[in-house]
Amino acid sequence: MTTSKLRERLEAEARALGFAAVGVARADATPKTAERLRAWLEDGAHGDMIWMAETAERRGSPAALWPEVRSVISLGMSYAPGRDPLALAGEPDHGRISVYAQGADYHDTVKKALKALARWLVAEAGCELKVFVDTAPVMEKPLAEAAGLGWQGKHTNLVSRKDGSWLFLGAIYTTLDLGADTLEEDSQHRVHCGSCTACLDACPTGAFPAPFRLDARRCISYLTIEHKGPIPLELREAIGNRIYGCDDCLAVCPWNRFADAARRNQAFLPRAELVAPALADLLALDDAGFRQVFAGSPIKRIGRDRMVRNAAIAAGNSGNSGYVPRLQELSVDPDPVVAEAASWALRKLENEALSPVGRGLGEGAPRWRESA
Structure with a gap:
């Protein structure tokens, strides 16, 4: 042949x-x-x-x-994705999970x-x-x-x-010699990106010191997934409600207008409970609950403690004082990183409660969303 x-x-x-x-x-x-x-x-x-x-x-x-x-x-x-990856940016009571992990x-x-x-x-x-x-x-x-x-x-x-x-x-x-296909880009200038800087400008934490260079230490995907310790204080507010990964730099790329969700492998259709999880539910997770919710998901590898750490920071950013009772419980969590994140969130919410702006988590608290 x-x-x-x-x-x-x-x-x-x-x-x-x-x-x-x-x-x-x-x-x-x-x-x-x-x-x-x-x-x-x-x-x-x-x-x-x-x-x-x-x-x-x-x-x-x-x-x-x-x-x-x-x-x-x-x-x-x-x-x-079949929907806007940035759609939850204005819903602080829901955690944002990167498209790839849904x-x-x-x-x-x-x-x-x-x-x-x-x-x-x-x-x-x-x-x-x-x-x-x-x-x-x-x-x-x-x-x-x-x-x-x-x-x-x-x-x-x-x-x-x-x-x-x-x-x-x-x-x-x-070991086969199969020849080679043609490069898609100009190796010196990346001509297909041109003068566009949408991805760089969209980064909430300034993780790109220069075009084509990423500093993982400031990247929300790294901080919420790979990093095991406390998230740097100066980056926490910028994380917003992102509790696993970040799609911002990908989502704003103009080339995505050509991406057809019909080409998506069906295995990656989003699971309903991972599209817009309620922070209240994430904060309540124990080890068994975490394993149950995230079974079969790439999220399972970070474990309960990192997920609850991330959710505590999102709760601190939410402006919702209704999370205070659960955060008080988490402030003495056996995991010191979780406890520190919860204590930070408490201080942030309590300081904000002194201002005229504040809201509570009432009986209509959001639960796991049932539609993709």
Whole structure:
């Protein structure tokens, strides 16, 4: 079978398995990745993500991870939202969960499809390969850019002409020589972003020191998901009601007007209880309740304590003194980070209660919303 024919059949099989985008890059197609990663790490911009530094050498290039690799098959699975990701910005009694985490755990869904595609490729072409999604030391975004899936925008995330900012990425490293697709962007100027700075301007915490550079230590996604300790005081008000991740820089990208929710993999349809969870319910979670609510969700990995920490900060930002009784209980929580966040929220609400503006949480307190 010719390489072009194999590539044609590979793309068809990938789409049948639920991938919206597929492309191929040579294993040596991203020579600047290691240098850029090293500079980012030296700046300390990775924060508490120590695994980024520990795996930097293997992460720097595909061959450093697996010397036998010749081609990288890059794949994207759409999770394009069917509603405005910023719709809850004005509803302080509801927590905002990033679009990517409102459906099934993408690790499971993407890896299952990658393994199925890998089995097909081995049967068709008789090669060695490895599959990766997110948790391995792989730089998926530069590889996806090299494979023609899109380009890394000024917010550092991949942007696609067809799927906007809403692609889960996976990769298959193979010993096959499959050629290479055409780069989607001008490697020097990122011409598809042009002079637009919408993503940079939208960041509530100023996490972009420059275009194409992210300081994770100021990123709400990092702070609410990866960071285990107390969230810096100066960033708490800017977090607002975001209790898991942040979509602001993605949601405002003009290229999203071309993203079609019909291309979304059905596994990522939002679960009703995760679209607009009530802060009152989140603050009441114990370990068992957390596991029950977030079973099958990527959110489950942060655990109850981080979720309640995040919800306490959102409650402090809500202006709603009705949360005071529960926050008082949480201020002596066994987890010191939860207790500190609740104490901060109490002080903030009590100070605001001294002003003419204030409101209570009455009998009509919002519960888990039942519609997506």
